[in-house]
């Protein structure tokens with residue numbers, strides 16, 4: 001297993017299969033690949049099926065035991081099933097998707113070896129969903145979640161980005177997963193680093209505090225030192241109160257409610273809180289492959305992109321170099337200033353990437 005200079009072993013790879021998407025979510029960081037907007041058709045710069053598989057085989061040689069397929073929207077590619085089928089047996093294979101293409105394909109993905117899936121769902125309300133994703137596909141996403149559950153993917157995690165426009169929906173989403181066996185929830189702190197709009201962020205600690213108050217059990221996940229809360233669902237009356245409390249989660253004075261009185265079921269809620277979190281970065285064990293064949297050591301960086309080339313020897317070299325040079329983003333690449341802000345560490349001002357950064361536009 002390869003380890004970087006900060007003692008972080010690399011155990012996972014995240015592979016963006018495309019930078020295209022059928023949604024245009026207002027918050028999208030697109031895993032650092034620039035805008036998702038553009039043609040929907042397959043593009044010439046996308047890695048071939050064979051290249052993705054060869055890269056995974058190289059990663060397995062280095063002891064990597066999990067792969068996450070992401071995008072853009074990974075299921076816009078017709079060969080996802082093929083790639084999953086050909087992934088090394090020793091790897092846990094998962095995918096993060098907006099869910100719209102799961103109906104009709106979830107069974108084939110399971111046959112191919114997909115073990116679990118994360119589906120992005122930011123709200124339980126069609127209008128809010130449409131506003132956030134700039135799409136009218138709410139019902140289709142719900143069908144996608146059902147298809148994933150029916151196909152036996154376990155767990156099915158709902159990914160919800162928590163920021164000003166969604167914070168009010170947190171309590172309902174928490175109840176939703178507590179009431180539906182097979183579902184789990186990831187509350188993802190809004191990351192403005194690539195997407196801009198820092199003013200949309202809310203204080204994620206308030207969500208931690210609120211969950212802590214409701215949880216029967218709290219666990220720490222080794223990866224990123226993330227916290228997991230096990231939550232009972234509430235009676236309908238409590239859910240109404242929780243929805244009200246959710247509105248106050250978005251308000252500056254915060255909102256903490258009393259524990260549930262009528263517990264029926266239990267669900268897992270995990271908080272993904274990377275922003276300004278040096279502990280999160282100190283426990284980061286994955287490298288990323290872009291849709292057009294560049295390795296990067298950190299989601300937030302685009303100045304260290306390394307071409308994997310076409311053959312396994314260049315892939316091995318790029319992998320080793322990427323691990324050798326990867327650094328925790330918060331705490332090392334960025335260092336905290338006296339006034340609590342973050343500035344780039346002079347040691348990393350001269351970077352040696354092979355490629356110009358991907359671009360975003362408003």
Ligand SMILES: Nc1nc2c(ncn2[C@@H]2O[C@H](COP(=O)(O)OP(=O)(O)OP(=O)(O)O)[C@@H](O)[C@H]2O)c(=O)[nH]1
Pocket residue numbers: 068070094096118157159186188191272274284299300
């Ligand atoms: N900054 C940062 N954000 C991350 C990292 N991993 C996940 N995230 C955030 O969480 C989002 C959802 O991640 P997913 O790809 O669904 O899955 P995951 O939580 O990383 O992995 P699993 O829980 O194991 O499925 C990402 O798109 C990021 O916004 C990371 O290493 N660094």
Ligand SMILES: C[S@@+](CC[C@H](N)C(=O)[O-])C[C@H]1O[C@@H](n2cnc3c(N)ncnc32)[C@H](O)[C@@H]1O
Pocket residue numbers: 021027028029030031070071072073074096097098118119120159160161188189190191192195
């Ligand atoms: C970039 S998407 C790619 C996969 C797929 N299209 C989807 O939406 O699930 C991966 C995850 O990143 C999350 N995400 C996108 N932009 C984000 C941001 N600015 N802050 C936090 N999470 C974000 C999305 O919610 C989604 O769960």
Ligand code: SF4
Pocket residue numbers: 021022023024025028029030036071072073098120133
């Ligand atoms: S569905 Fe995923 S990739 Fe597409 S715009 Fe939304 S977050 Fe970005």
Ligand code: SF4
Pocket residue numbers: 274280281282284297298299300327328329330
């Ligand atoms: S080092 Fe980069 S990719 Fe890893 S957790 Fe920190 S911000 Fe995320």
